[in-house]
Amino acid sequence: MSVNGRTYERDVEPRMLLVDFLRQDLDLTGTHAGCEHGVCGACTVLVNGRSLRSCLMFAVQANGASVETIEGLANADGSLSILQECFHDHHGLQCGFCTPGMLMTLTEHLRENATPDEQELRVVLTGNLCRCTGYQAIVEAGLDAARRMRAKKEAAE
Amino acid sequence: MKPGPFTYHDPTELADAVALIGAHENARALAGGQSLVPMMNFRYAMPDHLIDLNGVSGLSFIDCGERIRLGAMTRQRDVEFSSDLQHAVPILREALLNVGHRQTRNRGTIGGSICNLDPSAEMPAIMLLHDAELTAQSTRGVRKIPMNKFALGFMTTSLEPDELLTEISFARWGKGHGYGFHEYARRHGDFAICSAGVLIEADSRGEVARIAIVVGGLGATPVRLSAFEAAAKGHRLADELIAEAAAAASRMDALSDAHFSADYRRHLAGVLTRRAMKSAFERIGVAAYV
Known part of the structure; x- marks a missing residue:
């Protein structure tokens, strides 16, 4: 499978979950294993562009797929992406456990919806639990990221 | 690794998938895995053979x-x-x-x-x-x-x-049919405690030509309010009909469990049926005041 643009080939047991494969076999520990039964959303990654819970998919099912994780979000020079920067600026995290999942969920949504409103982001984020922030700062970060992405796109045009 | 060991099969043709599930004992079909994989992670489900349908062509349309x-x-x-x-x-x-x-x-x-x-x-x-x-x-x-x-x-x-x-x-139901679905869950996206869905076709006189009502979460499986549906045919789309539907829903058999009593489920069935009826009325273009 390809993970963040890099190709990996491994033999794994069928019962190896995608989240465990990323963390244990590929040492990509940015994806967090939270509840491990599909409730908390911390393990959210993108597979072929779609957000999903990597604790509810077997690694073998991602054979040949293109996987994106939190490790792939930053810019090539190592600087934070717009979305990451906005989480930083708005204090969209405290302990940081849910953050990888939050970022991946919002990454998918903002790719498809350049002009989200607050209610829409709140609904999209229902699949990701955060016990620190009360979500307010996360929603603000998402809205600001959408604004900044639009501004950047306009500047480039 | 959380799930127990199993033999993984990833057929690409339906005939192969059918042959596999027919040939193996304790085999489970894997669809989206959003319920089965949690069960496997808890080891509530321990199939010996997992037949992954995700690669089978012709099943998604x-x-x-x-x-x-x-x-x-x-x-x-x-x-x-x-x-x-x-x-x-x-x-x-x-x-x-x-x-x-x-x-x-x-x-x-x-x-x-x-x-x-x-x-x-x-x-x-x-x-x-x-x-x-x-x-x-x-x-x-x-x-x-x-x-x-x-x-x-x-x-x-x-x-x-x-x-x-x-x-x-x-x-499919007729063009312009009324519909409404309401449920109550403690958190959005959780399994509902109770739900109600309504479909209504009205005739030119504003009377019920056809109606279907389903209530979920009352018992082991969802149930239709068949007796009410039959009786409601020909009735005017008026607030009384909404009240009667809600009353019929709250008279259905319900189960109690550790979380919610049968009485509470019946209460919810009535409330949600009323809301679903109201939505259906409004979508047909009939104002409801209940």
Whole structure:
């Protein structure tokens, strides 16, 4: 499978979950294993562009797929992406456990919806639990990221 | 590793998938995995053979013809974003938005949800509401099962161990029909405690030409208010009809469990049926004041 643009080939047991494969076999520990039964959303990654819970998919099912994780979000020079920067600026995290999942969920949504409103982001984020922030700062970060992405796109045009 | 060991099969043709499920003892079909994989992670489910349907061709389709046809492996996401379905069966999306979250709908399938048959799950209720017909296939042949014969009991379908659900189909309701789906869950996206769905076709006199009401979460499987439906035909679309539907829903049999009493479920059934009726009225263009 390809993970963040890099190709990996491994033999794994069928019962190896995608989240465990990323963390244990590929040492990509940015994806967090939270509840491990599909409730908390911390393990959210993108597979072929779609957000999903990597604790509810077997690694073998991602054979040949293109996987994106939190490790792939930053810019090539190592600087934070717009979305990451906005989480930083708005204090969209405290302990940081849910953050990888939050970022991946919002990454998918903002790719498809350049002009989200607050209610829409709140609904999209229902699949990701955060016990620190009360979500307010996360929603603000998402809205600001959408604004900044639009501004950047306009500047480039 | 959390799940127990199993032999993994990833057929690409339906005939192979059917042969595999027929040939192995303690085999489970893997659809979207949004219920089965948690069960496997907890080791509540320990199949010896897992037959992954995700690579099987021809099981994912949406056909909005004379009848609505959905492939069993159609992702909930694809149903959610289908403008054809939104046009033809608007209640489907309204109910589907209560099914889990974006990440689970990206993966979860319509057929998987129906086969899992959680008592308060939305998709089985919507299929019962539409008198859907399910197509099951095994090496013994193809079988059509009406939804009311499919849901046998608590998370128990009439599928035989060697059968796979391949297709769900149902007749569409008339243009401009009223619809409404309401549910109550402690958190959005959780399994509902109770849900209600309503479809109404009105005639030119503003009377009920056809009505269907389903309530989920009361007992082991969703139930239709068949007696009320039959009695309501020809009645005027008025507030009294909403009140009568709510009363009928709150008289249904209900089960108690550790979390919610039967009385509370019946109360919710009444409230949610009233709301769903009201939505259906409003969508037909009849104001409701209850």
